[in-house]
Amino acid sequence: MSGYDQGKGSDVLDAQDRARFEQLVLPHLDAAFNLARWLLRRRADSEDVAQEAMLRAYRFFRGFHGGDARAWLLQIVRNTCYTWLEKNRPVELMSEFDEELHPQPSTSPEALAIAGDNRERLTRALETLPPRFREVLVLRELEGCSYKEIASITAIPIGTVMSALARARQRLHRALTQSTPQEASREL
Amino acid sequence: MSCDFTPTLLHGYLDDELDAAxxxxxxxxxxxxxxxxxxxxxxESLRSSLQRSGLYENAPVALRKKIRAGLDAATASSAGMRISTWRMIAVAATVLIVAGVSWFSWPRAGKDSASTAPFTVAEIIDAHVRSLQPGHLTDVTSTDQHTVKPWFNxxxxxxxxVKDFADEGFILVGxxxxxxxGQNVAALVYSRRKHIINVFxxxxxxxxxxxxxxxxxxGYQWRHWRRQGMEYCAISDVSDSDLYELAQLMYQ
Incomplete structure (x- = not known):
């Protein structure tokens, strides 16, 4: 497991550290913000937390010994988001992750083709999912992370990434169906 | 159910994460x-919807700026000391406000030969304030006069x-x-109880x-003098008695 040193950050970083950080980590600021935005759902909160996470990453930077800088950063962003949620919106974290998997998605491709290409509808549907479903979807579909990267960012065993994604997609299908406009839902 | 495949395998296939077999x-x-x-x-339809709907949100420009400022603050500056941002802003605001109110030309106001000084008060204050911005204070950082002086060569x-007056409480910073x-000048930087003094x-x-x-x-004090072919101007927010003390030390 690619953990980072949680215990202590060095706060004496010099110009050389700064240059390395600019080169390796700062280019992933968009990824950091995007993940925070989807975990916290509100832009203003996401800006604050992304900033805090980026500065935390900087303090821990001497503990980063090469490798996947994006995954390393996103791991810190995720932890910072969850800490923030625990403190500010604990109710959101209480939703159950391990629910039973139904064998088939409940939306037909046709219904999705009509309803799914709508940014607002997708956003709303994604936002109704518990954070742990939302994050695997965002990492996979928006960030293009591999299972290995998802495992290291979210601290779930690599063997369960596939089933986590399966559950998350199923939940999203269901959320989309539920938010389908009246005419469509009558048919389903 | 006729299908005996675990439904999760479909996702591994979709994500191209299954091994070849x-x-x-x-x-x-x-x-x-x-x-x-x-x-x-x-x-596949859901995936293409997610990817084609512009859901990815890039970091706002303002956030990028805030983060850079935060990184600056967390990086040890070359002088080994940090001037906080709010103080910089306060200083800049004061400069703007007061500059609008009083605009007299110094040293012409003085009654002695200072009238020929090749710079104005406004320029000295600007240079001093500019030096307090992060990373602007020194080009050569050393408390050793034998390092600072040859640097100007x-x-x-x-x-x-260039002299260090650490024993007298004025530490050479660089x-x-x-x-x-419009003229190149040397700026010597001293610190006095965390206050910065620039001597041009x-x-x-x-x-x-x-x-x-x-x-x-x-809020800035300055002292000006000429000695042995050199023109000096010391400026700081320290008290005038401190500034005068440094001026006397340098004058000797």
């Missing part, structure tokens, strides 16, 4: 399982006298090149003067 096996299964074929179609057409009145030094053909009476504007 299992992927081939699943493809063979797809040929005869309508349920899985339909399910795969639904997942070849960078200026004159050699400024030096830098600056421009006053440039050559002059004018005769020596005493240390002139203090000037005060915008």
């Amino acid at each position: 299992r992927a081939a096996e699943f493809e063979r299964h797809l040929e005869c399982c309508k349920e899985c074929t339909a399910a795969l179609g639904a997942e 070849g960078k200026l057409a004159f050699v400024p006298p 030096g830098r090149l600056d421009v006053l009145g 030094v440039l050559p002059t053909k004018e005769p020596d003067t005493a240390i002139h009476l203090p000037g005060l504007r915008q």
Whole structure:
């Protein structure tokens, strides 16, 4: 497991550290913000937390010994988001992750083709999912992370990434169906 | 249910994360399982919706700026000391407000030979304030006068006298090149109880003067004098008695 040193950050970083950080980590600021935005759902909160996470990453930077800088950063962003949620919106974290998997998605491709290409509808549907479903979807579909990267960012065993994604997609299908406009839902 | 494949495998296939053998096996299964074929179609459709709807949100420009400022604050500056951002802003605001109210030309106001000083008060204050911005204070950082003085060699057409007065409570922090009145000058940086004092030094053909009476504007004190072919101006937010003490030490 690619953990980072949680215990202590060095706060004496010099110009050389700064240059390395600019080169390796700062280019992933968009990824950091995007993940925070989807975990916290509100832009203003996401800006604050992304900033805090980026500065935390900087303090821990001497503990980063090469490798996947994006995954390393996103791991810190995720932890910072969850800490923030625990403190500010604990109710959101209480939703159950391990629910039973139904064998088939409940939306037909046709219904999705009509309803799914709508940014607002997708956003709303994604936002109704518990954070742990939302994050695997965002990492996979928006960030293009591999299972290995998802495992290291979210601290779930690599063997369960596939089933986590399966559950998350199923939940999203269901959320989309539920938010389908009246005419469509009558048919389903 | 006719399909004996675990439904999660479909996701591994969709995500291209199955090994070659299992992927081939699943493809063979797809040929005869309508349920899985339909399910795969639904997942592909969902994926393309997610990816085509512009859901990815890039970091705002303002956030990028805030983070850079935060990184600056967390990086040890070359002088080994940090001037906080709010203080910088307060200083800049004061400069703007007061500059609008009082705009008199110094040293012409003085009654002695200072009238020929090649720079104005506004320029000195600007240079001092500019030096307090992060990373601007020194080009050479050393408390050793034998490091600071040779650093100016070849960078200026004159050699400024550089002395450390740490024993007297004025610690040499370093030096830098600056421009006053369109002329390259040496700036010597001292610290006095965490306050920064800039001493600007440039050559002059004018005769020596005493240390002139203090000037005060915008909360900054300055002292000006000429000595042995050099023109000096010390400026800081320390008290005038401190500034005068340094001026006397340098004058000797």
